[in-house]
Amino acid sequence: MGSPSSSATSSSIEKPKQGLGWMEWLRGWFYVIYEFLFQRIMASHLQNPIPLPPLNDLTCIITGCTNGIGLKIARQMAESGAHVVMAVRNTKAAHELIQKWQNEWSGMGLPLNIEVMELDLLSLDSVVRFAEAWNARLGPLHVLINNAGIFSIGEPQRFSKDGYEEHMQVNYLAPSLLSILLLPSLIRGSPSRIINVNSIMHFVGFVDTEDMNVVSRKRKYTSLVGYSSSKLAQVMFSSILQKRLPAEAGINVVCVSPGIVDTNVARDLPKIVQIGYHLIPYFIFSAEEGSRSALFAATDPQVLEYCEVLKADDWPVCAFISHDCRPMNASEEAHNIETSHKVWAKTLDLIGLPSDAVEKLLEGEEIQCRYQPSRE
Numbered sequence: 001m002g003s004p005s006s007s008a009t010s011s012s013i014e015k016p017k018q019g020l021g022w023m024e025w026l027r028g029w030f031y032v033i034y035e036f037l038f039q040r041i042m043a044s045h046l047q048n049p050i051p052l053p054p055l056n057d058l059t060c061i062i063t064g065c066t067n068g069i070g071l072k073i074a075r076q077m078a079e080s081g082a083h084v085v086m087a088v089r090n091t092k093a094a095h096e097l098i099q100k101w102q103n104e105w106s107g108m109g110l111p112l113n114i115e116v117m118e119l120d121l122l123s124l125d126s127v128v129r130f131a132e133a134w135n136a137r138l139g140p141l142h143v144l145i146n147n148a149g150i151f152s153i154g155e156p157q158r159f160s161k162d163g164y165e166e167h168m169q170v171n172y173l174a175p176s177l178l179s180i181l182l183l184p185s186l187i188r189g190s191p192s193r194i195i196n197v198n199s200i201m202h203f204v205g206f207v208d209t210e211d212m213n214v215v216s217r218k219r220k221y222t223s224l225v226g227y228s229s230s231k232l233a234q235v236m237f238s239s240i241l242q243k244r245l246p247a248e249a250g251i252n253v254v255c256v257s258p259g260i261v262d263t264n265v266a267r268d269l270p271k272i273v274q275i276g277y278h279l280i281p282y283f284i285f286s287a288e289e290g291s292r293s294a295l296f297a298a299t300d301p302q303v304l305e306y307c308e309v310l311k312a313d314d315w316p317v318c319a320f321i322s323h324d325c326r327p328m329n330a331s332e333e334a335h336n337i338e339t340s341h342k343v344w345a346k347t348l349d350l351i352g353l354p355s356d357a358v359e360k361l362l363e364g365e366e367i368q369c370r371y372q373p374s375r376e
């Protein structure tokens with residue numbers, strides 16, 4: 001029998017981390033509150049809307065752009081000349097928006113180059129269908145903006161038809177599948193970028209790869225746990241994806257924090273809290289202000305240089321751009337490279353891809369996804 005101290009040491013080595021340490025957790029909340037209180041001051045150097053260069057040669061897919069931050073990103077990119085693909089679940093609303101934007105734009109230049117494709121992130125076969133349809137065009141994709149997301153505050157735990165906790169699926173698993181399946185088009189568009197609209201809330205997230213659905217009762221499920229874990233998982237997955245993509249592939253992965261933004265994200269809050277939320281406009285960004293970090297990450301040439309520097313330095317985390325369009329350091333837990341590798345492996349399994357999916361796609365080979373709709 002080993003001594004108490006030796007058995008304590010070996011058990012602390014073997015025992016996987018069950019959550020954030022309280023110092024990490026406190027620091028996390030400090031960052032969230034700091035962003036809330038000071039985001040306007042920190043971003044006071046930015047214009048609103050953020051000026052964009054001409055984007056006439058750019059094709060960009062934006063998920064979830066019938067509302068909130070995504071809507072502002074889509075409209076501004078289209079008005080700057082990009083070919084914008086609105087990847088949305090409500091195609092009728094997207095067509096109505098395009099009609100409105102074309103009317104308001106008429107006389108200001110060429111008609112906006114914008115189209116709609118259906119994508120429901122609550123269904124992984126919808127993601128596969130979307131990627132197959134896009135890749136079949138054999139055209140380049142320069143920017144993928146994974147913007148769509150949910151934060152069902154105060155709602156009970158729900159699962160998609162694929163069996164995954166909804167925050168995990170919409171905010172993380174489905175966008176990860178989409179990013180990988182679109183690699184052939186992103187290679188054609190190289191230098192290209194995958195932009196993930198992430199959140200400062202990843203600082204208070206924790207990912208247990210044995211319990212991605214938060215059902216084991218090791219942790220009590222709340223929408224905050226679901227949301228923050230999905231955002232942290234996204235940073236970890238993005239970091240490994242960035243590492244697996246050789247510099248020659250010319251595809252860069254960037255996470256951004258939009259700030260604390262007044263959008264529909266608050267629609268599930270109790271009415272009284274919603275009123276409070278709208279009464280504090282000084283602190284909270286408008287959707288247009290919240291779109292700036294994603295627009296900056298998607299279009300600024302310095303961002304590519306920054307990604308190249310991080311890659312050359314073998315930095316453990318992918319590029320992260322803050323709400324003020326400056327690079328920021330992701331959370332301490334996001335630097336846990338061992339967990340990031342576990343998250344990567346687990347995720348490929350959950351989204352039904354082989355472990356060498358990225359390498360095969362880079363070689364120009366085809367891959368099979370478990371969620372491929374059957375062709376009859």
Ligand SMILES: NC(=O)c1ccc[n+]([C@@H]2O[C@H](COP(=O)([O-])OP(=O)(O)OC[C@H]3O[C@@H](n4cnc5c(N)ncnc54)[C@H](OP(=O)(O)O)[C@@H]3O)[C@@H](O)[C@H]2O)c1
Pocket residue numbers: 063064065066067068069070087088089090119120121122123146147148149150151170171197198199200257258259260261262263264265
């Ligand atoms: N607002 C904030 O303070 C804040 C802070 C940090 C990060 N973010 C992140 O910013 C991103 C945009 O959020 P937002 O604040 O603009 O929220 P929002 O106004 O609620 O917009 C979210 C968008 O995602 C779409 N969406 C939701 N579920 C979907 C699904 N199953 N399939 C396809 N699209 C789906 C929505 O489509 P419908 O229009 O059909 O509902 C909507 O267009 C999210 O990733 C969010 O986590 C927001």
